Amino acid sequence: MRDALDHWDRTFSEIGQNPESEEPWLGRWIADVLEAGRDAPVLDLGCGSGLDSQFLIKNGFDVISADFSKEALEATRRRVPEARLVRFDMTHRLPFPDASFRVVVASLSLHYFPWQTTLEILGEVRRTLKPGGYLLARFNSTRDVYYSAAAKEEVEKNFYLVGGLPKRLFDRRSVEALFAGGWEIDSAEERATRRYGGEKTVWEVAARKTD
Numbered sequence: 001m002r003d004a005l006d007h008w009d010r011t012f013s014e015i016g017q018n019p020e021s022e023e024p025w026l027g028r029w030i031a032d033v034l035e036a037g038r039d040a041p042v043l044d045l046g047c048g049s050g051l052d053s054q055f056l057i058k059n060g061f062d063v064i065s066a067d068f069s070k071e072a073l074e075a076t077r078r079r080v081p082e083a084r085l086v087r088f089d090m091t092h093r094l095p096f097p098d099a100s101f102r103v104v105v106a107s108l109s110l111h112y113f114p115w116q117t118t119l120e121i122l123g124e125v126r127r128t129l130k131p132g133g134y135l136l137a138r139f140n141s142t143r144d145v146y147y148s149a150a151a152k153e154e155v156e157k158n159f160y161l162v163g164g165l166p167k168r169l170f171d172r173r174s175v176e177a178l179f180a181g182g183w184e185i186d187s188a189e190e191r192a193t194r195r196y197g198g199e200k201t202v203w204e205v206a207a208r209k210t211d
């Protein structure tokens with residue numbers, strides 16, 4: 001965990017001088033998912049440099065931006081000075097009461113963990129969502145060009161060490177397995193996006209908490 005934290009602190013202290021940008025992916029979810037959640041804050045889980053927090057705040061949402069990297073939170077603060085920042089490690093119990101949120105956003109932040117840990121994080125996200133609340137998430141796809149080309153060591157099925165850091169790739173079956181207990185997947189699509197100056201393939205998922 002220490003290695004991962006050091007990695008992200010280093011990454012975001014560099015990004016701080018050279019902010020990345022991409023087409024906001026949350027735009028297509030405003031009408032169908034986000035609008036209904038204006039009565040509670042949106043949690044941006046693993047907010048990184050705050051791209052999604054910035055988009056949400058610009059669109060008038062109350063946002064809690066969360067990450068375990070101090071440098072990530074600092075980069076978010078520079079990008080959106082009004083952001084509400086919370087620092088924690090999401091592999092532990094999330095520091096929020098049950099049913100705090102109508103929407104949790106987790107973009108490219110849930111694929112660093114062993115399968116059992118990933119399920120536990122999903123369980124915590126579910127606990128902190130109100131009934132009928134949504135997780136809007138993006139995961140690296142098994143079709144992602146960068147990771148298929150990268151030198152890597154497989155430690156679990158579709159879970160690799162890439163340059164010493166763990167990364168999971170998702171196919172449809174693993175997306176469905178992740179949301180098998182207590183969730184309804186409204187939408188799960190592979191989509192192309194851009195990151196780090198190159199093309200990237202991700203699963204974009206809207207999953208609703210069921211009773």
Ligand SMILES: C[S@@+](CC[C@H](N)C(=O)[O-])C[C@H]1O[C@@H](n2cnc3c(N)ncnc32)[C@H](O)[C@@H]1O
Pocket residue numbers: 004008045046047048049050051052066067068069072088089090091106107108109112
């Ligand atoms: C690829 S970045 C994505 C950042 C942002 N959501 C985005 O899409 O630009 C992954 C983020 O997850 C955070 N992260 C990784 N493991 C974490 C953990 N155990 N607890 C909290 N945040 C974590 C990293 O610090 C990093 O900011």
